[in-house]
Amino acid sequence: MDATGTALVTGASRGIGRAVALELAARGFDVVATMRDPGAGADLPAEAAARGGALRVARLDVTDPTSIEIPDGLRVLVNNAGTEAPHPAFEDTPIGLWRDMFDTNVFGLVEVTRRAIPSLRAAGGGVLCNVTSSSILAPVPFYAPYRASKAAVSAICDTLRAELAPQGIRLLEIMPGPIDTDMLAGSDRPAEAIENPVYEAMARRFYAQRSTNVPEQTTSTADAARLIADAVLDDASPMRVGCDPMSIGMIDYWRTVSDEDLAGATVGFLTADD
DSSP states (O other): OOSOSEEEESSTTSHHHHHHHHHHHHHTOEEEEEESOGGGGTTHHHHHHHTTOEEEEEEOOTTOGGGOOOOTTEEEEEEOOOOOOOOOOGGGOOHHHHHHHHIIIIIIHHHHHHHHHHHHHHTTOEEEEEEOOGGGGSOOTTOHHHHHHHHHHHHHHHHHHHHHGGGTEEEEEEOOOSBSSHHHHHTOSOOGGGGSTTTHHHHHHHHHHHHHHHHHHOBOHHHHHHHHHHHHHOTTOOSEEOSSHHHHHHHHHHTTSOHHHHHHHHHHHHTTTO
16 A cells, blocks of 8 residues: 555554554654553654654543544554553453453454544545454463453454455554563563462463563564554555564464464473473
C-alpha cells in the first residue's frame, strides 16, 4: 500500500506504540498517536516533525468507550495498547486478574476495531494491525492470562482476515519477542509462582533461562518499528510476522514443527530437574 491517509496507533505514549507512531509518520502517514494521558506524548509532534512527518496526539483509553474516536480517512489501525500483570501459578491466579487483562487486551481492542472497520472500508481499504506476542507459540508457564488474551486476539485476526478481505482490509498480526520497553524491564524478575513450593523449581528454571537468553536478544523499539512499518506497507506480507530476531525465528520454527514436538521440548526442559 501507499503511505497515504491516516494511521491511528493505540498505546502510543511509550514502547512499541510510540516508535511505530513515529515510524509511520516518517513514512508519510498522517498519524494520530493515542494514549490514556496525552501529556505523556506531548513531545511526539515535534519529534515527528523533525523526521519530516505529521503527527498529532489524542486521548484514547481502550477501556473507556466514550474516549474512542475514529478519524476519517483511516488507512491503518495499529492496536498496540495492552497491559501485563503478576504471574502466579494458574491455580493461584484470582479471577479479577483475568478480567483486568481481558478488559484491556481483548475487549478494548475489540471495541476500537469494531468502530474502525467502517472508516477503513470508507477509505477504500487498508491495514488492521494487531500486536500480540510470540509467547503464544510455545507452552510458557505462569503467563496464562496474558498469553490467553493475546491468543484471543490472534483468533480474532483469523476471523477478520476472512471477513474483511473482500473489503480490501488486510490483517497483520505482529508477534514481538523481547523488545526494549518498560514492560520488558518490569518483567525481569522471577514469576510470582516461585512463592508456591509446588512450582518453585520450575519458576527458578524458567527465570534462569529468561535471564540468559533475553538480554542478548533484545531489540530496540526503533528497529522493531521499522520492521512493523515494512509489513504494513507490504501487500504481500504474511499475516503473522515478527519484529525482532527472536520472534522471527520462533515463527519460522513454529511453521515447521508439530505442536506435540514443540510442547514436548519445552516441557521437558522446564521439568528436567524436578
